[in-house]
Amino acid sequence: MDVLIEELKGKLITLLNLQELTPETFDADAHLVGGELGIDSIDVLEMVVMVEKDYGVLINNQEVGQQVFATLRSLAAHIKQHSPTKTP
Amino acid sequence: MNNNRTRVCITGLGLVSALGDGLAATETTLRHGQACLGRLRLFPLLQGAGLPVGQAVFTEDKNSPLPRTHQLALHAAKQALAHSSGHVPDAIVVGCTTGGMLSTENMLAEHPAAASTSICGNSVCANSACRYHALATVGAELARFTGCSGPVLTVSTACSSGALALALALRLLRSGQARRVLAGGVDSLCRLTFFGFHSLQLVDATGPKPMDRHRRGMAVGEGAAMLLLSSAEEDTPLAELLGAGLSCDAYHPASPHPQGDGALAAMRSALADAGLAPEDIDYINLHGTGTVDNDLAEARAIRRLFAQPPPISSIKGASGHSLAAAGAIEAVLASLALAKGFIPANTGFSEFDPDLGLHPQDKPVDKPLRSLLSNSFGFGGNNASLVFAAAGAFPEQPKLVGALPPLAVHACACFTGAGDLAATLARLESGQSCADRVEIARYCTTLPARQLRRLQRLTKLSLALAAAVVPEGKPAAVDSVFMGTGWGSLSETADFLARLEESGQQFPSPTNFIGSVHNSPAGQVALLLGAKGANVTTSGGEQSFEQACFAANLLACRSNRHIQRNDQQHTEQDEPGTLSSLLLGADEAHVSWSPMLDAAICPDTPLADGGGALLLRRDTQAAMAVISHCQLFSGQTAVTLLLDALGGARRAGERIGLILAGISAVDKGLAYAQLEEFRRLCGQHIPVCLYRDFLGQFASASAVAAVLAVSLLREQYIPAVLLTDQKRVLSPVYLGGKSVLLLGCGYTLSAVEFALP
Numbered sequence: 001m002d003v004l005i006e007e008l009k010g011k012l013i014t015l016l017n018l019q020e021l022t023p024e025t026f027d028a029d030a031h032l033v034g035g036e037l038g039i040d041s042i043d044v045l046e047m048v049v050m051v052e053k054d055y056g057v058l059i060n061n062q063e064v065g066q067q068v069f070a071t072l073r074s075l076a077a078h079i080k081q082h083s084p085t086k087t088p
Numbered sequence: 089m090n091n092n093r094t095r096v097c098i099t100g101l102g103l104v105s106a107l108g109d110g111l112a113a114t115e116t117t118l119r120h121g122q123a124c125l126g127r128l129r130l131f132p133l134l135q136g137a138g139l140p141v142g143q144a145v146f147t148e149d150k151n152s153p154l155p156r157t158h159q160l161a162l163h164a165a166k167q168a169l170a171h172s173s174g175h176v177p178d179a180i181v182v183g184c185t186t187g188g189m190l191s192t193e194n195m196l197a198e199h200p201a202a203a204s205t206s207i208c209g210n211s212v213c214a215n216s217a218c219r220y221h222a223l224a225t226v227g228a229e230l231a232r233f234t235g236c237s238g239p240v241l242t243v244s245t246a247c248s249s250g251a252l253a254l255a256l257a258l259r260l261l262r263s264g265q266a267r268r269v270l271a272g273g274v275d276s277l278c279r280l281t282f283f284g285f286h287s288l289q290l291v292d293a294t295g296p297k298p299m300d301r302h303r304r305g306m307a308v309g310e311g312a313a314m315l316l317l318s319s320a321e322e323d324t325p326l327a328e329l330l331g332a333g334l335s336c337d338a339y340h341p342a343s344p345h346p347q348g349d350g351a352l353a354a355m356r357s358a359l360a361d362a363g364l365a366p367e368d369i370d371y372i373n374l375h376g377t378g379t380v381d382n383d384l385a386e387a388r389a390i391r392r393l394f395a396q397p398p399p400i401s402s403i404k405g406a407s408g409h410s411l412a413a414a415g416a417i418e419a420v421l422a423s424l425a426l427a428k429g430f431i432p433a434n435t436g437f438s439e440f441d442p443d444l445g446l447h448p449q450d451k452p453v454d455k456p457l458r459s460l461l462s463n464s465f466g467f468g469g470n471n472a473s474l475v476f477a478a479a480g481a482f483p484e485q486p487k488l489v490g491a492l493p494p495l496a497v498h499a500c501a502c503f504t505g506a507g508d509l510a511a512t513l514a515r516l517e518s519g520q521s522c523a524d525r526v527e528i529a530r531y532c533t534t535l536p537a538r539q540l541r542r543l544q545r546l547t548k549l550s551l552a553l554a555a556a557v558v559p560e561g562k563p564a565a566v567d568s569v570f571m572g573t574g575w576g577s578l579s580e581t582a583d584f585l586a587r588l589e590e591s592g593q594q595f596p597s598p599t600n601f602i603g604s605v606h607n608s609p610a611g612q613v614a615l616l617l618g619a620k621g622a623n624v625t626t627s628g629g630e631q632s633f634e635q636a637c638f639a640a641n642l643l644a645c646r647s648n649r650h651i652q653r654n655d656q657q658h659t660e661q662d663e664p665g666t667l668s669s670l671l672l673g674a675d676e677a678h679v680s681w682s683p684m685l686d687a688a689i690c691p692d693t694p695l696a697d698g699g700g701a702l703l704l705r706r707d708t709q710a711a712m713a714v715i716s717h718c719q720l721f722s723g724q725t726a727v728t729l730l731l732d733a734l735g736g737a738r739r740a741g742e743r744i745g746l747i748l749a750g751i752s753a754v755d756k757g758l759a760y761a762q763l764e765e766f767r768r769l770c771g772q773h774i775p776v777c778l779y780r781d782f783l784g785q786f787a788s789a790s791a792v793a794a795v796l797a798v799s800l801l802r803e804q805y806i807p808a809v810l811l812t813d814q815k816r817v818l819s820p821v822y823l824g825g826k827s828v829l830l831l832g833c834g835y836t837l838s839a840v841e842f843a844l845p
Contacts, residue, residue, distance in 0.1 A: 017541040038538045042342055045288060045598040053595045060289070 004076045012072070015050055016043050028072040044069055051075075057082045094262045097325035097479065099318045102167025102272075103420045104160060105311030106142035106407045110167055113145070115424060121433035121452045123406050125295055125307050130156070130277050131194065135593040136286055140295050141277060142309025142408020155191035155220050156276035157184065158229045160312035160413075165230055165270060168314040175323075177316065178266035179239045180230050181256045183249025183273035183412040185605060187627075188220035190278040192685075193585065200589065203582060204680050218685045222574065223606065224629035226274065228835060230314075234270060237723035240836065241635050244412065244576070244606035244625050247375070248466035249273050250313065251415025251474055252624065255332035259642040261319045268323070272314035273416035280581065281411060282308050283588055284601035288342065296378030296409075298402035298434055299387070299448045301441035306377040309408025313416035315423070325479035327423040330459070331362025334643070336569070336623035337469025338614040342602050343381055344465060348389025351375075353620065354471035355393055355461060362475035364459060364482070366394045369475070371431050371455075373418050373462040374448070376402020377409050378436065382465060387444035401449040405436025415464035415472060422460045426478040429456040458482070467602070468611030470623050495644060495704045496711035496845060498668070501556035502700035502795040503531060503549060504783055508556065512792070513799060516782055519809030523696035523784030525677050528552065535616070542599050543612065544579035545697075546676040550609035553672050553701040554616055566703075567621035567667035569610050570640040571674070572632030574787020575685060576606040578678035613670065621667070630688075630752055633673030633700070633791035634830070634838035637718045644669035645706045667705075673791025674699025688753035688785050696784025700791035702798065708845040713798045716827065717841035726837040727765045734839065741771035744841070745826025746806055748779050748793045752834025759833035766831065775821050777810040790832055797828040797842040 009023040018026075018037060033039050047069060048059050057079050059065050068078045101111055106124040108114040117124060125140035146163065148156050161182065169177075195217040196203050202217075219225070227242035239260070245252050250273025257271035275281070285291050285308050292305035317329060335357065337350035344351070359366060372394075375386055390397050403421060410417055425431060434448035458481040462474045501508070505524020506515035508531065515522050531552040532540060540548060550571065558566055580603035588596040602608065607625040614623050622643045628635035645667060676682075677697035683689045708714055721729045734740040747767070751759040767774060779793040800806055805820040825844060832838035 019537060019541060040340070042542070042599055042602060048289075049287070049595050049597065053591065 001076055001080055004080060005072060008072055008076055011050060012047070015046055026072070030071060032069050032071055051079060055079045056084045095319065096258055096261045096329045097318050097323060098315050098327045098329060098423050099323040099325060100168040100172050100316030101326060101420045101423055102164035103311065103313035103417055104146050104163050105144050105410055105413065105417055106309055109145045111424060115428070118432045119452050121435055123295060123435050125408055128277060128282065131279065133593065136283065139286060139291055139293055140307045141282065142307055142410065143277060144311045153219070154229065155188040157186050157188065157190065157274055158220060158226055160276060161226055161230060161274040161314070162233055164272060164274070164312035164314040165233060168270065168316050169234065172316055175268055176235045177268045177270040179260055179269045180227060180234065180236050181241045181243065181253040181269060181271040182227050182230055183243045183245070183253040183416065184223050184226045184275060185244050185246060185249060185412045186275045186278050186281065187223040187226060188218065189280055190276050192218050192221050193279045196585065202684055203586065219687070221685050222629055223627035224574070227628065230270065231722055237721055237725060237729060238266060239638060239720035240722060241639060242627050244627050245470040245623065246466035246468055246605050246607055247409065247411055247414055248464040248470045248472040249412035249415065250417065250419070251462070251464035251472035252334065253416065254315065254329065254419055254474055255334055255472055256639060256642060257317050258329050258332050261317060263642065267320045268316060268318045270314055270316055272312065273412040273414070274312035275310055275411040275413050277308065277310045279588060280584065280604065283593060283596050284584065287596045287598040287601055290379050292378060295436060296405050297436040297438070298374065298376035298378040298405050299383055299441065299444055299446065300437045301439040303378045303380060303383060305379050306404065307408035309410040311410040311413045311417055313413055313420045315416065315419055327426045327479055328477045329474065330364065330477050330482065331358045331475040333357025333361055333473045334622040335471045336614045336620050337471065338618055338620050339469050341468055341608065341611060344385040344469065346385060348385040348392065350469050350471045350620065351386055351389035351463065351465055352392050354473040355389060355463065358461065358473035358475045364475060369398050369459050369461045370457040371398055371425065371460045372400040373422055373460060374400055374402040375463040375465045376434070377404050383444060386463065386465065387446050391445055397446060399431055399449050400446060401432055401434035403432050403435070405434060418462050418464070419474060422462050422476045426457050426460060426476060430454045467605055468607050469614070470607060470611065492646060493706050495640060495706060495715045496708045497702045497713040497715065497798050498705055498711055499557045499559070499703040500701065500712065500795045500798045501553055502698065502792045503552060504698040504792055505696055509795060509799065516810060517807045521782050521784065523694045525695060526698050539612065539616065544577065544603060546573065546577045546579065546674060547603060547609040547612050549674050549676060549699055550613055550672060551616055553674060553699050554613045554670060557670065557701040557703045558617060565668050566617045566619045566670050568623065568644050568669045569613050569619050570624045570636040570644065570669065570671045571610040572626045572628065572636035572788060572791065573606060573609065573673065574627060574629050574632045574675050576627065577604050577608055578676055578681045580604040582678055582681045609674070617670070619670070630750060630787050630790065630834065631720070631832045631836055631838045633788050633794060634718065634720065634832055634840055636673060637671055637715065637840055638720055640669055640671050640704065641718050644704060669704045670701060671704055672699060672701035673788035675786045675788040677786060693785050697786045698784065698792055699788055700795035702794060711845045713801050713842045714845050715840060716843040717839060719839045720836060722836040727762055727769065730837055730839055731769055734841070737770040741774065743827055744774055744829045745823040746800065746828045747774055747776045748797055748828060748830045749776050750780055750790050750793065750832040751778055753785060755834040758835065762833040762837055763831070775806060776812045778812055782810060790830060793830055794840060797830055800828055801842055801844055
């Protein structure tokens with residue numbers, strides 16, 4: 001799962017253009033939405049698209065979304081659990 | 089000339105939407121309260137085939153070169169003018185977001201390479217297929233059809249566009265500049281909006297249920313509605329437009345303010361403008377899209393304003409959300425409701441939502457109505473509310489006392505390929521061209537990284553302009569924003585459609601869709617400055633900036649009316665506010681979409697972009713310049729009409745010290761002929777600078793020219809090297825206190841005069 005977490009860090013930094021972050025400074029347990037990173041509902045939608053596109057996991061329920069995107073770690077766990085293909 | 093009678097009547101109506109073609113068919117549909125949504129049949133879908141849409145009851149003429157949007161608009165205009173006794177409107181204001189997008193998308197579906205090649209005029213054909221892409225062409229076709237020779241404005245503020253168009257028409261009529269105005273809104277379905285709203289998870293696959301506890305979103309619709317508004321006493325009123333209120337949430341690019349602050353402000357402002365209190369309103373026609381957030385914000389705002397809310401309903405459960413057309417469609421329905429005395433049903437509603445605390449009308453009901461409030465709340469927090477009344481229902485009308493002083497320029501800034509204002513002026517003084525793409529990154533360093541990270545070229549440029557012109561530490565003073573853009577955010581549009589196509593319509597980017605709407609830059613500027621007043625984006629081709637200026641003249645820096653009630657005599661003072669307004673124009677050069685869309689760009693035209701911004705107030709104390717005239721005309725008599733408006737050829741000739749002429753690259757012959765006629769009539773002696781030769785070929789070059797005008801006024805001299813007849817001019821030409829005229833020549837003629845205060 002650590003590999004997935006590192007992979008997601010890189011993807012989110014690029015996807016959301018989080019220029020102030022590096023994989024080293026990206027805390028996997030920090031709040032994603034509404035936290036220090038300033039990630040909002042639009043970013044969540046972008047992440048939803050990415051997760052479906054790159055991992056084949058669909059997140060189309062708002063409540064599920066809120067739990068899944070709580071932290072990077074919870075996102076990785078959800079992907080690992082629901083991905084149709086094996087993820088490292 | 090001031091028209092003391094501010095009674096503005098609606099004398100013509102036309103509409104076509106999913107509800108039906110024309111008034112009679114629409115009324116029948118509404119009285120049955122039935123939903124008119126179905127599957128999209130306009131273009132093939134790989135995804136989302138099951139999503140309901142409100143496709144208009146309209147078959148395009150396949151032999152016409154006009155895109156669907158334009159055909160819808162003309163269809164509605166024809167209906168509206170059918171009973172107008174042949175009067176040609178003095179002005180036209182139309183709201184639109186899609187323009188020729190559907191046709192462009194259809195072309196790209198057959199020739200995908202057209203969007204990724206940077207060669208223009210390629211045989212595939214781009215230029216002719218995209219001839220009607222620009223929003224400005226919608227207004228232009230309406231002008232051509234009606235024979236209107238006066239101002240034609242095309243506005244684009246997402247879902248509030250149609251209502252904004254009516255608000256502008258109202259102000260125009262009250263100012264006395266026009267007696268009859270054709271105003272409305274139009275949009276056609278297209279992939280951009282269909283998949284755009286879907287990517288935001290704002291579409292309910294089971295159909296919209298406005299105000300319902302289980303609502304999950306909207307349905308995208310299309311249509312057109314046009315209204316003929318008149319202040320001429322001899323015209324027969326169907327209804328009256330009593331007031332309009334505009335505001336901007338300045339909260340978030342896609343979500344409304346959760347407590348409905350902006351919505352509340354717009355509704356309050358509309359009521360004040362109409363001279364009515366909340367308890368005078370008999371029915372509220374909701375924006376009511378059916379999304380979780382909109383309906384909640386709107387309901388909260390209504391409950392804050394109305395101690396006992398009147399009957400309410402949204403028709404979007406029946407028609408879908410027609411975007412720019414919505415506000416105008418609902419205005420036509422408002423007129424119908426008032427004239428016939430009935431309230432349409434809130435189709436799609438079944439279960440009360442305690443969080444909203446409002447019960448909408450679930451069935452159509454016959455009820456005589458004296459007044460009605462209609463809401464249109466757009467993406468980017470653009471809010472518009474309109475108050476309508478049955479003809480003659482409120483005989484005592486507030487009377488306008490005194491005219492607003494002209495707008496004065498207190499600061500200015502620009503960016504071109506040469507750099508900022510100082511760099512641009514230095515380049516110009518050496519007689520060299522500034523035509524190039526702006527080094528945007530260089531001018532964004534002081535802007536908040538958080539706000540910038542999701543933004544692309546045009547929006548960054550707009551923010552940089554705003555930051556450059558507003559005094560540091562005083563952003564709160566800016567209340568309203570007026571922006572002109574010929575092409576909008578091309579980067580986001582191109583990226584959205586490219587991703588859509590590459591992923592087989594599966595994975596378009598929500599961020600790109602939000603950024604692609606024409607009013608996105610102005611919305612971001614409002615966020616940066618906390619500007620919560622009117623927020624207007626105009627798209628008038630190479631006169632986008634001039635149209636924004638025209639709108640600013642009507643709307644900027646006004647206080648809320650002070651209404652005295654004294655034995656039923658209402659008088660009001662329309663005092664200039666103490667707040668400032670930002671007027672800007674900007675366009676981005678996209679490496680492949682610009683040559684594809686803009687016929688002015690030829691193989692040897694250097695790709696150029698940029699923009700200019702002016703900080704405006706009504707007070708002239710310490711101002712750099714005053715905007716003494718802002719006029720728009722078209723047709724064969726345009727030059728004569730313009731000179732009349734400028735006080736006559738002789739006076740204009742004595743007053744004007746320099747003409748900054750924008751020659752339309754597409755209508756060159758016509759443009760040069762106009763310039764020559766103008767000079768012939770008011771003085772061959774007036775020096776001319778053909779500014780596009782120096783600033784670059786991009787739609788909003790006139791915004792930079794405006795900043796140049798203000799700078800030249802301050803310097804009081806014109807570098808000879810900029811003038812067309814420089815062979816005869818050896819030394820700098822002194823202005824000697826005279827004014828600078830920004831003259832836009834081509835299919836439409838525009839003039840903005842800058843004078844010393």
